Structures are given as C-alpha cells and as structure tokens.
Amino acid sequence: MKKQIFIVPFLFFILILLAFFYLLMTERNPSELPSNLLNKNVPKFEANSLIKNDKFISSEEFGNEIVLVNFFATWCKPCLEEHSYIKRFSSEKKIRIIGINYKDNKKTTINWLNKLGNPYSDIPIDKDGRIAIEWGVYGIPETFLINSKGVIKYKHIGPVTEKIYKKINILIEKIE
Amino acid sequence: MIIKKIFIIFIFISQLLLSNSYSVEPDEILQNPKQELRARNISKNIRCMVCQNQSIDESDAPLAKDLRILIRNQIKDGKNDQEIYKFLTDRYGDFILLKPAFKLNTLVLWLLPLFFVVVGIFIIFLHNKKSKKI
Amino acid sequence: MVPYIGNLALWLSLFFATSQFFISKKNNLKLIKISVNGLLISSLVSFFILMYSHIISDFSLLNVFQNSHTTKPMLYKISGMWGNHEGSMLLWILVLTIFNYFIFKFCKKNNSKFVLKTLETQAFISIGFILFTIITSNPFEKIIPVPENGLGFNPILQDPALAIHPPLLYIGYVGLSAAFSIGVATLSLNNYEKIPWYSYMKPFVITAWTFLTIGIALGSIWAYYELGWGGWWFWDPVENASFMPWLLATALLHTLIIVERKKSLQTWALLLSILAFLLSVVGTFLVRSGILTSVHTFALDPSRGIYILLFTAVLGIYALMLFWKKSEKFFDNNYFAFFSKEGSILLNNVLMVVVCATVFLGTIYPLLIEALTNNKISVGEPFYNSTVIPIITPAILVMGFGPLMSWTKEDKLKIFKKIFPSILFTGITTTFIFLFYQSYSAVGILGIILAFWIISNNLFMIFKKNRNYSTSMIISHLGVGLLILGITGSSVWQKEKITRMQIEDQTKIEKYTIFLEKIDEIKGPNYVALQGNFLVYDEDKNVITKLKPQNRFYPITNNFTTEASIHTNLLRDLYVVLGEGNLKDGWVVKFYFNPLVIWIWIGALVIFFGGIVSISKNLKKLRILN
Numbered sequence: 001m002k003k004q005i006f007i008v009p010f011l012f013f014i015l016i017l018l019a020f021f022y023l024l025m026t027e028r029n030p031s032e033l034p035s036n037l038l039n040k041n042v043p044k045f046e047a048n049s050l051i052k053n054d055k056f057i058s059s060e061e062f063g064n065e066i067v068l069v070n071f072f073a074t075w076c077k078p079c080l081e082e083h084s085y086i087k088r089f090s091s092e093k094k095i096r097i098i099g100i101n102y103k104d105n106k107k108t109t110i111n112w113l114n115k116l117g118n119p120y121s122d123i124p125i126d127k128d129g130r131i132a133i134e135w136g137v138y139g140i141p142e143t144f145l146i147n148s149k150g151v152i153k154y155k156h157i158g159p160v161t162e163k164i165y166k167k168i169n170i171l172i173e174k175i176e
Numbered sequence: 177m178i179i180k181k182i183f184i185i186f187i188f189i190s191q192l193l194l195s196n197s198y199s200v201e202p203d204e205i206l207q208n209p210k211q212e213l214r215a216r217n218i219s220k221n222i223r224c225m226v227c228q229n230q231s232i233d234e235s236d237a238p239l240a241k242d243l244r245i246l247i248r249n250q251i252k253d254g255k256n257d258q259e260i261y262k263f264l265t266d267r268y269g270d271f272i273l274l275k276p277a278f279k280l281n282t283l284v285l286w287l288l289p290l291f292f293v294v295v296g297i298f299i300i301f302l303h304n305k306k307s308k309k310i
Numbered sequence: 311m312v313p314y315i316g317n318l319a320l321w322l323s324l325f326f327a328t329s330q331f332f333i334s335k336k337n338n339l340k341l342i343k344i345s346v347n348g349l350l351i352s353s354l355v356s357f358f359i360l361m362y363s364h365i366i367s368d369f370s371l372l373n374v375f376q377n378s379h380t381t382k383p384m385l386y387k388i389s390g391m392w393g394n395h396e397g398s399m400l401l402w403i404l405v406l407t408i409f410n411y412f413i414f415k416f417c418k419k420n421n422s423k424f425v426l427k428t429l430e431t432q433a434f435i436s437i438g439f440i441l442f443t444i445i446t447s448n449p450f451e452k453i454i455p456v457p458e459n460g461l462g463f464n465p466i467l468q469d470p471a472l473a474i475h476p477p478l479l480y481i482g483y484v485g486l487s488a489a490f491s492i493g494v495a496t497l498s499l500n501n502y503e504k505i506p507w508y509s510y511m512k513p514f515v516i517t518a519w520t521f522l523t524i525g526i527a528l529g530s531i532w533a534y535y536e537l538g539w540g541g542w543w544f545w546d547p548v549e550n551a552s553f554m555p556w557l558l559a560t561a562l563l564h565t566l567i568i569v570e571r572k573k574s575l576q577t578w579a580l581l582l583s584i585l586a587f588l589l590s591v592v593g594t595f596l597v598r599s600g601i602l603t604s605v606h607t608f609a610l611d612p613s614r615g616i617y618i619l620l621f622t623a624v625l626g627i628y629a630l631m632l633f634w635k636k637s638e639k640f641f642d643n644n645y646f647a648f649f650s651k652e653g654s655i656l657l658n659n660v661l662m663v664v665v666c667a668t669v670f671l672g673t674i675y676p677l678l679i680e681a682l683t684n685n686k687i688s689v690g691e692p693f694y695n696s697t698v699i700p701i702i703t704p705a706i707l708v709m710g711f712g713p714l715m716s717w718t719k720e721d722k723l724k725i726f727k728k729i730f731p732s733i734l735f736t737g738i739t740t741t742f743i744f745l746f747y748q749s750y751s752a753v754g755i756l757g758i759i760l761a762f763w764i765i766s767n768n769l770f771m772i773f774k775k776n777r778n779y780s781t782s783m784i785i786s787h788l789g790v791g792l793l794i795l796g797i798t799g800s801s802v803w804q805k806e807k808i809t810r811m812q813i814e815d816q817t818k819i820e821k822y823t824i825f826l827e828k829i830d831e832i833k834g835p836n837y838v839a840l841q842g843n844f845l846v847y848d849e850d851k852n853v854i855t856k857l858k859p860q861n862r863f864y865p866i867t868n869n870f871t872t873e874a875s876i877h878t879n880l881l882r883d884l885y886v887v888l889g890e891g892n893l894k895d896g897w898v899v900k901f902y903f904n905p906l907v908i909w910i911w912i913g914a915l916v917i918f919f920g921g922i923v924s925i926s927k928n929l930k931k932l933r934i935l936n
Binding site: 273296300 | 696
C-alpha cells in the first residue's frame, strides 16, 4: 500500500501532459471567439432602411433564400478593406447581401456607397448598436451566413479576406 | 516644427473624441442608487469581449459601454438578474460570464476544489492516525 | 560582426552544457570546472551582445527591429532586450548558468558525487533551454535589408517596475531548477553518503522564493499604477503561472525547515522540489505555446509549444518515475502530533497545495472545456475569490500561532496562554477599525481579523525576550499580515466617484475637495499628452497635492494610454483618471479613494526583506558546513 502511493504524482502528471498535448493538437485559435447564435434562428428586429422608404422587417427578409449579413460602417478601416469581397459576393455569386449600418451617419454612408459601390440589397440602420448586440456582435466588421430557412450557419469576425471569401463560397454551395 | 506639433495634438484630440469612452460615465449612472448598485454588480461579472482581463464595468471599449447601458435599461424595465444574464449569454455565450455558471459542464470546476480540500483533510487525518499509534 | 559573436556564444553555451552533462558522469573536477565556467561565460557573452545590439539600435537583428526604436529611452532599450520572447530566453539561460555556477561552488571532495549528479541534471535542463532557443527562438536572427528604424515597443510596458520584473521573476523560476536538480540527485544516489541534501536545497529555495515574491509584487505594482483602473491582480493565466510555483515554493520552504530539524517529511519535500520546478516550466509552456492569449503572452507559435511540452514531459516523467521508485527510502517514521509545530506546517503545506491545484484547475479548465465541447467559458476573478479565500483562511489562522508551537507535540492550554494577548489585541483593533470606517462586510471583517491576528502574533514575538524565534520568519510573516491589511482595506472600503467637470469646476470625494484648474497639452520624449491639473484640498481648505492625470498618444506605435495620477499616504491612495471630453462639454473624471493600498506594497516588500535576511543567514550556515 505504501509503495503504491508514490506512483500517484507520476500518474497525475501523465494525465495533465495528455491534456496539454490534446490542447496543442486540436487546432484552436484562442483569439477566435465563438458565436452563440450558430444554428439558431436569425434574431427578430425592425429598423429604418437607409435606401428604402419602407421599414426593414427581419421576418420578411429571412427564411426565403440564402442571405449574407454584413455589419459595416464608414468609419471602420477593415470594412473598407473587405468591401471589394462583399461586392464580389453580390456580383459573382449573385447572393443577397444585407448590410447593417452600425453607429454611422446617413449622409456619409450614402456617399461612401456611391463612391465604392453598393452590394447591399437593403441597409437597415443600427444607430445605437442594439441590433448588433442582438446578433452577439463584438465589433465590426462581422459577416453572417444565413441559410434559406433563416438559420445562422456561419459567422466571421473581422474583415473578409481571400481565405474567408473562399470558405464562405464553399459553405454557400453546401448549405441550402 | 510647431505646425507638426499642433497637427499631432489635433489628430490626437480628434481620435479621442471619435473612438474612446472611459468606463462608467456620469451620464450612464442611474438615479436610483439600488438599481445602480445592481447594474454595477452585474457589470462586474460581465466580461469585456474585446479587452484583456476587464469587466465591462472597468472597460473603455464601445461595446462595453453599449452593454452597460443595455443592462441599466433592462433593470429599469424591471428585469431580474437572471433574465439579464440569460439575455447576454443567449447572444454571447457563457464566455461572457466571469463567474462560471453552475451548469453541467462546470460541475467539475466547482466541485473539484471541494474534492481537493477533502483529500487534504484526509491526508492530515491519515497522518494523525499514524502518529497516534506511537 | 558583433551579432555573429553572439550567435557563436549561444552555440558555445550549448557545447559547454553538453560537455558538462557528459563529464559530470565521470569524477573529473577539473574538466567540470572548465565546463561550468565556460557555460557561464558564453551565456554572459550572448546575453550582453544582444543587450548591446539593443542599446546601439542595431536593426540588422530581427529581434531589435521588432522590439525597439531609436526614440525609446535608454533604460527601456536595455530592459526591452529581455521584454520579448527571444531575449527573455537568453535571460532564462543566463540565470540557469549562474545558478549552475553556484551549485558547482558547493563541490568538495566529500560531496563531489552528489554535486556532480546535481550538475548533470542542471546541465540537461540547460541543454533543453539552449536548444529550444537556438532552434525556435534565436535572437540573433538577421533581417535583410536592414530597416532604418524599428517597430517600437508597447508604451505601457515602458515602466521601471516592469523593466526589472522579468529578471527578478526568472531568478525565482530558475532558482527552483536548482532545487529540482538537487532533488533528482538525492533520489538517484540513494544518499549513501548521508549528505544533508536539504541544507543544500534550502538556500536555493529561499532565494527563488524571495525573488519570485518581489517579482510578482512588482508586476502588481505596475498594473496598479499603469493600467488606469486601480486593479493589481486579475487571475490572468500568466499571473497564475507565476503564483503556482510561488505557492509550492512556500510549501517547500516550510517543509525544509522540518526536514532539517527533525528529518521528517523528506519524501514530501523531494516531491515538492520536483513539482515546483515542473510548474515553472509548465508556466513557460502556457505563456509561449499559443494555447492561450493574454496580455502577457508572447508571440504565438505552436512549434514552440510542442517543444516545451516535450521537454516538460521528459523532465517530469524522468523525475516522477525516479520519485516513484526511489522515494520510499526517504520515508521516515518520525511521527509528530497534529497539534505541534510540524503539524501546523503540514497543514499550511496541504492548504498551499490545494490552492495551487485550484488555481491550476481554474486556469486550464476553459481550455479543456473548449477542446472537448467547442463551447467557450470564462473562469474569472469571482471563481478564484470564492474558492481561494475560504481555503487560505485556515492557513492564515494557523500561521498566527504555528511558529509559537513546540516541536513534536504542543500542549493546548499552554499555547492558548501564549496566544491570548494576540486574540485580545486582534479583537480590540478590529472593533476599533470598524467603528472608524463605518463599513461592515463579512469579507472585510474576516480580512481585518486575519491581518491583525498575524500582525499581533508577530509583534508579540518580537517583544518576547525568548530569542528562540527566527528573525526572518517574523519579518516575512509580519509582511503577510500587512499585505492582508492592504488587500482588505483597498478592496472592501474603496470609494469611487465618476463625474463630468468643466475647467474651474470642483467636486467632493470623502473629505476632499478637488478643483480642476486647467487642461494642458504636454509633450514627452516619445508621446504627446492631454493633462488635467487638479488641486486637492482637505477639509481645512489646505492644498494637499496637485494631481495630473494624462492621456497619452504615442505616434510611433499608434497607442493610446491613460496615466493615472496618484497621491499616496499610509492611510489611502487618491487615484485620478482623466476621461474623454472637450472644452464645451467638460471632461469625464474618475476618482478613486483607495484605503490602505500602500500596505500591499509595503507588506510585499517586508516579505521580500525577510527572505533576504534568511538568504544571508543560510549562506553563513553553508560556509560553516563546508
């Protein structure tokens, strides 16, 4: 009995080592934050639209086809960098994109879109950031992929890069 | 040289006005001190997602400010603490809670320290028993 | 040219470490001396060459380019050398070779086998770290073409406390390697020569513990003064990585006292010596492997993580298998009553280890949950407060009267008589303090009781004519009492006021009136700042101080920082932070009234001082031994 107790520290250590190896091997990105809304329905919200006279009502807009939702603002530099990819989603993939304008100025946004091109089919205004909170947004830009049933299937935090563009394209083909 | 200095200070001030807010601001504070205390306590338990090691109570980040205001509005609307926490975890996940919730996946976390203490006491008892033998 | 010598020196140190490893298996003291000295000199050379490159801003070195800039003040050019991953590895290696040298200094004819075995293990550890540095983190890597200037350095890290923080911490971590090597040597040699291994281990453990204490304290001091919200401990994984070895080192320190005196608990001490250093290395792993992000972590790189984990595995498996097979020989039959000096130290040990296990659990739990369930959770301050405080409270209570107890067995009535004055004193002071501060909370009362319990017991020990008590123990324990006093006061009685002020407005906090004189634009060496000028008046309308919080902008790294302005005295800190604002709307200002904060730092310093006293006493003892 006495001798057996001395093996305990060794065993514990092996256990902890295995845990650490497992942690290393699984491809984790510690700075990547999860989305709690994955596989859940799109949050319900209403907002004024930047470009249309009618209000934007979420229940009417989602649940019909695949949609991309892109949170953006004119004052956000990464949003500027990713804008070409957002346009490519619209022009190449013919996918409907809703741009949620976050804490921005109406006039500035309209000018920005006129200058750079508008890929959005509609632009609900999120003046105080409440809509973003409903979507669990940390900061902009963030892009969500919604399937035809109105379920959030994928979220990307930060600007869309070439890698993410390809990834989202693959996902679009896979989901319905 | 002077022009450069003024330019830099100008950029600095404009940046300040544009992006930064500095944790709980006087205009956020609720009139009712009890409600304000509740708001502070809840905020201290909510992680600032875009900071390192800060609760939204301490943080300057814009998201932190938005969440602080949201919590105060919900308190004013009569929501209790549980409901407010649920609202936040529904959208941001359990990660946003600094004090881990007492759920199935945190059972081990909360019970193990107790287990360690029991093992510790057991070791001391074992020793005590042996020493009484002398 | 110079960096080539640096790189060569690094390779040379690898050579000497390897030669030390093989030569130590033979009994050739002359060759060992050459290896030890060669190892020390080559690591000194590589260290100072990197420092020199930083001082002259040699941007041909990738390390200098990534971490420095010509406008950085000289002090931070120097300390910046060890403030990054690659440079810090050179510091780690240097401290390893210095401790290696001191181990060698103990070598005499009658203990040569023992010391050589220790040197063999120490050499292996050195090889591991030097190889790691050369393969994954070589600071002498070049960059072509040579850039004109560097990427600068994070301005919040440009602080004197933070500058000296790494070297002090590393003396702690690396000092534990010496304890580890001695432990391994003791276990593998079966101690046929009856060498008092604990007398060799003790000075290293005390040194490591002492510097780990001050290293951790400086990190907290920096956080309090620099980060702008008065916090000083966040249970950040990297902070925990320094706290855990500290806990085990404290336990080991106390156990060695028993081992020396009574030869009891030897197996326990040997186990602790292995675990303490293993935790240091695991800490290194956590910080540099990329499995977690934190303000403290260095650049993420999975290959580094794999290497360090493998190295930890080799060290740990070897040492713990050795412990499994060989430690029974050291298992003693010297029993003691639970109610005795040894018993109280054993209780302290068990509780320190339980706290250590809890902190370890809290640190890796989020990682495990995420890997297993893909769900991310946080384990923050509330968890640690709910678990650590209840566990450590009995340890602190026992700490009050433990030193007063006799060896082997203590009489309960006798000890009660001894501690009765302190019970009285604690009761009186606690009541008095609460009447004065008029704020009642369970944690506050507990904290004050614990603080004065420790303080009174140790003060009475000083005044007792019976000089049987160790001076360093009394000093360090007193320091703990002061530390608890500071922690309790600053957490429980903190007052805060947030308000908006225009120029020439005034506001009140506690008994102070604060007047905003003006807002200035200040230019610093590598920053520009907006500064608030506040006059602080006491209740008699006298000016106590001028507080000048700043908001700085560092153009080169594009960083904003807030610099709090603090007025300190023994009773409280007045802490002011300037927020955003403009001339029209006024400025948001945050005031903190933090009672007793300075006692946290004083307490830590006193603990450190006790350790220094102990180190010098132990060195004297060792000279006599040899």
